[in-house]
Amino acid sequence: MIFxxxxxxxxxxxxxxxxxxxxxxxxxxxxxxxxxxxxxxAQGKKPNISGRIEFKDVYFRYPGRENPVFDGLNxxxxxxxxxxxxxxxxTGKSTIFSLLLRFYDPERG
Numbered sequence: 001m002i003f004x005x006x007x008x009x010x011x012x013x014x015x016x017x018x019x020x021x022x023x024x025x026x027x028x029x030x031x032x033x034x035x036x037x038x039x040x041x042a043q044g045k046k047p048n049i050s051g052r053i054e055f056k057d058v059y060f061r062y063p064g065r066e067n068p069v070f071d072g073l074n075x076x077x078x079x080x081x082x083x084x085x086x087x088x089x090x091t092g093k094s095t096i097f098s099l100l101l102r103f104y105d106p107e108r109g
Contacts, residue, residue: 051079058109
C-alpha cells in the first residue's frame with residue numbers, strides 16, 4: 001500500500017506536463033498530415049526514375065531572401081557516378097540536397 005501511494009504521489013508531479021505533451025504531439029501530427037505540394041509534369045504522371053539526377057537551369061532562393069542561391073544551375077549526375085560537393089560555407093552544397101529531397105521547390109528549372 002505504501003509503495004502504491006508513493007508511486008501515485010510521484011506521478012502527480014508530471015500532471016502539469018501532460019497538457020504540454022498532448023499539444024506537442026498534436027502539432028507534430030498536424031505537420032505530418034499537411035498535404036505535399038509536389039508539382040509533377042503537365043501530363044500528371046510521376047517521372048520515370050532511372051537513377052540519373054539532372055538540374056536544368058535551376059533558379060532558387062530561400063523564402064524571405066532577396067539574393068538567389070542558384071541562378072541557372074546545371075548539373076548532371078549519371079547512375080553509379082560518384083560525386084563530391086566541396087566548397088566554402090554558403091555556396092549551396094546543402095541546398096542541392098534540400099532541392100533533391102524536395103524540402104524546397106525551385107522557382108524555375
